[in-house]
Each structure stands twice: as structure tokens, then as C-alpha cells.
Amino acid sequence: MCGSLSGTCSTLLFQPLDLVKTRLQTLQNNMLPGSPKVGMVTVFLNVVRTEKLLGLWKGVSPSFVRCIPGVGIYFSTFYSLKQHFFPERAPNAGEAVLLGASARAVAGVCMLPVTVIKARFESGQYNYASVFGALRSVCEVEGPRALFSGLTATLLRDAPFSGIYVMFYSQAKKSLPQEVSSSPYVPLVNFGCGVLAGIMASLVTQPADVVKTHLQVSPHLYKKTRDAVHFIYTEQGLGGFFRGAVPRSLRRTLMAAMAWTVYEQLMARMGLKS
Numbered sequence: 001m002c003g004s005l006s007g008t009c010s011t012l013l014f015q016p017l018d019l020v021k022t023r024l025q026t027l028q029n030n031m032l033p034g035s036p037k038v039g040m041v042t043v044f045l046n047v048v049r050t051e052k053l054l055g056l057w058k059g060v061s062p063s064f065v066r067c068i069p070g071v072g073i074y075f076s077t078f079y080s081l082k083q084h085f086f087p088e089r090a091p092n093a094g095e096a097v098l099l100g101a102s103a104r105a106v107a108g109v110c111m112l113p114v115t116v117i118k119a120r121f122e123s124g125q126y127n128y129a130s131v132f133g134a135l136r137s138v139c140e141v142e143g144p145r146a147l148f149s150g151l152t153a154t155l156l157r158d159a160p161f162s163g164i165y166v167m168f169y170s171q172a173k174k175s176l177p178q179e180v181s182s183s184p185y186v187p188l189v190n191f192g193c194g195v196l197a198g199i200m201a202s203l204v205t206q207p208a209d210v211v212k213t214h215l216q217v218s219p220h221l222y223k224k225t226r227d228a229v230h231f232i233y234t235e236q237g238l239g240g241f242f243r244g245a246v247p248r249s250l251r252r253t254l255m256a257a258m259a260w261t262v263y264e265q266l267m268a269r270m271g272l273k274s
Contacts, residue, residue, distance in 0.1 A: 002270070006262035007071025010255040011063050016056035017251035018063065020044050021244035022122035025213040040247050059121035062131045066114040070107050074162075075263055078103035090174065093167050100166030101159040108158040113147035115154065119216040142219070150215035152225045157208035161201045165256055168197035187261050194257025201256075202249040207241035209248060 023043045047055045081099055082091070091099055108115075117134045120126045128134035138146050172193040180189055214221075214228045222228045232240040267273070 001072070002263050002266040002272075003075025003259075004068045004072035005266060006075075006259040007067040008064070009262055010071075010258040011067040012060070013258070014251045014255045015060045015063055016044075017247040017254075019047065019056055019059055019122045021209075021247040021251065022059075022119060022213055022217075023047070023124065024244035024247065025210050026123050026125070026217050027243070040244075058124070059118050062114050062118035062121050062134075065131050066111045066118055070111040070114075071259060073110055074103050074107035077106045078166075090170065093171055096167040096170045097163035099163075101163030104158045104162030105155055108154050109151070112151060112154060116147050116149060116216045119150075119213055123213075123217045125217060146219050149219040150212040150225075153208050153212035153215055153228070157205045157212055160208075161205040161252070164201040164204055165197045168200050169193050169260065172196055187265055190261045190264055191257050194260050195253055198253030198256045199249060202252045203245070206245045206248065210241050210243055213244075 020040055020043050024038070024040065027038060044056075051058065078099065081102060085091075085099075086095070113135065114131070117128070117131055117138070120134065121128060126134070128137065135147070173190070176189065176193075183189075210232060211225060211228050214232065215225065222231070236243070
């Protein structure tokens with residue numbers, strides 16, 4: 001419940017950044033040599049101009065369907081694993097990586113079909129009326145297997161992100177003086193630790209996110225993950241693997257920081273050790 005509530009807050013606030021990231025990653029590389037590069041601000045203004053301000057929240061329905069149970073599954077799995085394996089002590093850096101990666105892998109596999117629909121909603125290339133209508137359409141037209149397109153890339157993105165995030169987050173908190181950890185500014189301190197951890201984890205996992213988006217938005221173009229990798233490299237070079245890095249880093253960093261801050265505050269208020 002604590003995880004789902006924290007996921008609701010962070011998803012609603014940062015959905016526009018996710019939409020801009022998806023649009024940047026799925027831009028066709030058909031610009032003439034010497035033409036100005038399309039960046040985050042250009043895509044943002046284009047969405048507002050053509051789809052109005054609420055267009056920035058396109059895909060928020062599948063985001064909610066994914067993140068509310070998904071973040072809940074993640075935190076409950078994380079809590080259960082931590083209580084089972086580390087009941088008396090805090091995990092070290094290596095154990096924190098495994099803990100975070102395992103919890104995210106479970107949540108990622110459970111929510112992958114909705115992640116596929118979310119990416120398609122945000123891309124602007126599909127005209128689905130609703131989340132459940134989209135799920136039915138994909139199953140009828142492309143088969144249920146399409147709902148699990150990008151599984152490898154998703155796990156390569158989400159498991160390392162969460163593992164690296166939990167490691168940096170826990171180590172940053174551990175290094176704080178005791179007086180800071182018990183001060184009234186604990187939520188702000190936790191948020192700051194989360195921002196630092198999120199930046200590091202986002203940069204490391206950005207290439208996998210680009211590949212995942214291509215596989216989920218255009219599964220008919222690629223038979224395997226390496227086909228998407230080859231296409232991105234051929235068409236856009238190494239820079240193509242970092243398209244959308246700024247909006248994604250902002251969103252993932254702020255979203256993870258807020259989710260963990262809200263989660264830990266709610267757990268503390270309920271008298272539970274997070």
C-alpha cells in the first residue's frame with residue numbers, strides 16, 4: 001500500500017517527462033545534414049502546440065495501471081527479501097545491488113504487458129481508445145507474445161537501474177551523520193540521496209531504455225534485441241543510444257527519489273522499518 005501510494009504521486013507529476021523521452025527515442029532519423037537537432041524543449045513545445053497541454057499526459061492511464069501495482073509489487077518484494085535475508089543488519093553495497101535488482105525484475109516481468117501499451121500510447125503512433133482496448137487489440141492482431149516484446153531490454157534496464165539505485169541510495173544514507181538522520185529534515189535528506197542515486201543509475205542504463213522503447217513501439221521491425229541495437233547504431237550512431245537521456249534522467253531520478261521518500265515516510269508513520 002505504501003509503495004502504491006508513492007508510485008501514484010510520482011507518476012502523475014513526472015508523466016510529461018516520460019512522454020517527451022519516448023517521442024525523442026522514436027523520432028525517425030530523416031533530417032537533412034546540417035539541420036538543427038531536435039531536443040527535449042522542441043518536442044515539448046510541439047506536443048503542447050499540436051496536442052494541447054493535456055497531451056503531455058498522454059499515456060498516463062497505462063502509467064497508472066503499471067506504476068500503482070508495479071511500485072507496490074517492487075516495494076513489497078524488496079521489503080520481503082530484506083526482512084528474510086537481512087533481518088538484523090543493513091545490506092552492504094553488493095547485497096544492496098542484488099536486493100534492488102531482484103525486486104525490480106519481479107515487478108518488471110509482472111507489469112511488462114502494460115509497459116508495452118504505455119510506450120505505444122506515448123509514441124503517438126497508435127490510436128488506442130483505452131488501456132484494456134489496447135491490450136485486446138494487441139492480442140488479436142499481433143498475438144499475446146507482442147505484450148512481452150522488449151523483455152530482455154527491459155530487464156537489462158530495470159534490474160541494473162534498481163540495483164545501482166539502491167546501492168547508491170543506501171550508501172549515501174549510511175554516510176550521513178547521526179544528527180542529520182534524526183533531524184526534522186529527514187524527508188529532504190532522503191530526497192537528496194535519491195536524486196544522487198537516480199542520476200548515476202539513469203546514465204548507466206540509458207542505452208537499454210532506448211532499445212526497449214524501439215522493441216515495444218515497433219516490434220514488427222525487429223526479430224531480436226540485437227536487431228534493434230544494430231538499427232539504432234547504423235541509423236544514429238552511438239549518440240542514438242542516449243536519445244531522451246535528459247528527460248529520462250530527470251523523470252527517473254525525481255520519480256525514484258520521491259517514491260522512496262514518500263514510501264519511507266509512510267512506513268515510518270505506520271511504525272514499520274523500511
